[in-house]
Amino acid sequence: MYFGACYYPEHWPESRWATDARLMKEAGLNVVRIGEFAWSKFERYEGQYDFDWLDRSIAILAEAGICVVLGTPTATPPKWLMDKHPDIYMKDKQGHVRGYGNRRHYCYNNPNYPRYVRNIVTRMAERYGNNTNVIAWQTDNEFGCNETTRCYCNDCAKAFRVWLADKYEHIDRLNDSWGTVFWSHIYNDWEQIELPAYTVFPLHNPGMELDFRRFASDSVVAFQQAQIDLLRELAPNQPITHNLMGAFDEIDGFDLSAPLDFASWDNYPNLTFADQVNPADVAMQHDMTRGLKNKNFWVLEHQSGSPGGNFLFPMPKPGEIRRWTYQSVAHGADAIVYFRWRTCLFGAEQFWHGILQHDGLPGRRYEEVKRTGEELQRISSLIEGSSSGAEVAMIRCYDNEWTMEVQEQAFGHRYMAHFKRYYRYFYERGIPVDIVSDRVDLTSYKLVVIPHLLLSRPGFAERLYAYAAQGGTVVLDFRSGTKRWDNQMESEPLPGAYKELLGIRVNEYGSLMNGKTYGVALADPAAEASDAQASPATASTAANASAYLAQTWFDVIELEGAEAIATYAEDYVAGMPAATRHAYKQGTAYYLGMEPQPALMSALMNRICDTANVHPIAGVRSATPGVELMSRLQVNDTFLFAINHSETTGLLHLDEPMHELIENRQHAEGEHELPPNGVRIFRYTQPKNTTR
Incomplete structure (x- = not known):
């Protein structure tokens, strides 16, 4: 190492x-x-x-x-180079030159910079290769x-036009994709296209904004x-x-x-x-x-x-x-x-x-x-070289992240903050997660969670259907299927391409502003009581719908084959589905039509993980809050990491005797203390499943 x-x-x-x-x-x-x-x-x-x-x-x-x-x-072109070619400097949205004195003071699309880059990299590679x-x-x-x-200089404007021409080939294909008939923005020639920089109001065409982000990343x-x-x-x-x-x-x-x-x-x-x-x-x-x-x-x-x-x-x-x-x-x-x-x-x-x-x-x-x-x-x-052994995949899609950056849709709502809510659920329970692209093979995972799948890469919907059909479990949530890949709104009934997979129809939707919440009730009172028993923090209020709250958003859902696993408990949506479950061939697809607060997220995800046969890492029956559990797998060995991030002594309960690597000693089955900042790495010396 x-x-x-x-x-x-x-x-x-x-x-x-x-x-x-x-x-x-x-x-x-x-x-x-x-x-x-x-x-x-x-x-x-x-x-x-x-x-x-x-x-x-x-x-x-x-x-x-x-x-x-x-x-x-x-990352740091020298001053003599910048003085010789001041056009290398970036420009911000207001057209101001971002000048010398820090680092990263160059534009990726400047035509002069690449030859100096070639010179220095060539000299270094020849000498140290x-x-x-x-x-x-x-x-x-x-x-x-x-x-x-994202640079807003003339070189980037020229390169953006070339990028667009290569993508769309004909100007009217771009006009159709961006919907430039709106506000009389129809373009007749590539040279007419400006960068989405400073204007009278900070609101540009969403298709243009998304393409510019893709272009900048590609640059x-x-x-x-x-x-x-x-x-x-x-x-x-x-x-x-x-x-x-x-x-x-x-x-x-x-x-x-x-x-x-x-x-x-x-x-x-x-x-x-x-x-x-x-x-x-x-x-x-x-x-x-x-x-x-x-x-x-x-x-x-x-x-x-x-x-x-x-x-x-x-x-x-x-x-x-x-x-x-x-x-x-x-x-x-x-x-x-x-x-x-x-x-x-x-x-x-x-x-x-x-x-x-x-x-x-x-x-x-x-x-x-x-x-x-x-x-x-x-x-x-x-x-060294061991894998995570994760059975859960979360899909991160930069295109969807950029789409919500352009149009957050609910005030103050951020893609990554929403993404973290799911991740923290798994983290707090010691369930390993792979965070992967929408282009990877999903067949090795029991559960796939895709926050905010507004728009889908061409071919992805078909792959997700196939994954579910073969027995996979999918979790989608509000805004899924609402956009085309070019950032236009979907004209089909929502959730668009995922309507059959989810067995629902979203007839209406709205944002919950200024901290407003909706109470949510779990559909199965017996299961609700069980969830409360498993979570002492919510046990005293389990019977009350206000124990579970949704925020940010609400979808008005009509069931078309799915069943409601949670319903709204107030306002004009009272009694309507807030979260659903749909059996699709051999698999299952869940939909969360609102953003759950932590107690509701736990109650819903507990059920989803249970039905998907996803469980915490094997070997540890329990660990106190603040103790992180993670595993790394070799061919015949599982290494269980227990790390105490809290400032107090933590406890973990081992299911069986295990050898600990750092101290090189055996730990008996049962409860063990883990001091603040304490770390233990336990080794299973025989083949084992990663989860219990």
Whole structure:
């Protein structure tokens, strides 16, 4: 397993490099990431390259047994280049130039920039493509960070028109798709098309807005592909990755990751304005990254100190770096690279703290990283490459996310916030989830959950029907089937393409504004009482419909073969279905016509998981809140991770005796304490099912 840090030798005197390498080795580090922001050091003057300093740094690291992930430095074109070609700068929606002084100050569609990118990447690949100590490449750095995906310059306008012409071929096909007859927007020529930038009111044609987001994402993918092609040619034996950003939605991560050898992401749990970090949100982003290629991933920037620019986010408390690291490993990380090795003395990230403080002396965080490295070195050969064993898939679709960004439909409603509600249900119960594309094979999953399937990729509806027909269980919810792939509204009765699968018709719908809720009653009173008994928090009010509340939205549903599993309890929709179940051939399709609050989400999803035969991870009968459970599977072994994210001692009850890897000792069946920040990895030494 690779275990290391992001290192910037150009920031420090060369006399310090050997000391850094020694300290890294003593801490168990075996890899560093280098070079992603060093273009002006590599090529201070146009055409004058200096890689000697990097050669010396790599050699010192190699002597200490530390290998290198080399970043292409294209996120930071140097000042001489920007002065020579100021048209490379991006423009914002108002037409203002986004100028020099930070990073990512380039437009993906500028015609001048690619030749300079080719030059620097070619020089680096020729020099290091056969260097055995360079084990991988990282393209650029955090594509799209700081809202740098969508540019509104003239070059992007020209490229957008070419993209549209290639897609639609004839201008009237575009007019039909966008519905430009509305507001007299009919186009006669491609050159008439503007970018959806600043106008008298921030409301553009939804078809145009969606196409622009697709175009901008494709532009990043094409920009990266040019680098990948060079690296494949000149460094064919070294894998390529990119450090994505989890829930970030400006770029289609599935498209961006497709040509990579493995996906990576940058994990900063404390980079939040929330009062408290929700470990479920971090777990979800790990699972999102694993799902990009449906295989294990790397964390190329892992928080090791307090992040910060002009102010500081929270500093990791003792034990948190180790806990976060194990959470990453539990969800499929086969490499951990901390950001950064040493906190920088200058520049915009003086307060973005690393393993070492500004003084470069080993301290508390260094010792914690060292301990973690020693533990991982002992157990990594057992768990590296293992899979999640998930029986549940959640489908993330960037096109639907962009559609709801363009038209949120209910005030303040966000696709990703809605997505998290489902994910947290599974997380809190120790049910592993794969977060995958709508293009993957679904047949290995017992349950597929698809939040907000407004529009469907051509052919997907047929695949979903086939999955259900063969015995799969599907969960769809409100707004499903309401849009065509071009973002026009569906003219068929709702839920459009999914009407037969769901056995319902949505006759009417509306939003619940200003915090309004609807009471919801479960259709089976006996089951409601059972749910309440299983959930003490709702037991006292189970008989009262107000124990279950819906928010945000309501569909007025007519049953056409389905049965109601929940009904509205008030207003003019009282007694009408709020959630439904439909037997479709050998499978089952559920529909949630509103957004459930947590108690209702639990009650509904408990039933759905039970009928789909989806259960928590085997081996643990129960765990107290705050204790995360996750599994990784090898051919004949299951590794059960138990991680206590709370500040109090947690309890977990083992179903049988198990061997624990970190402490290397046997644990008896029964209840065990898990201290704050505590981690246990239990191993089943014989073949087992992943769930009980």
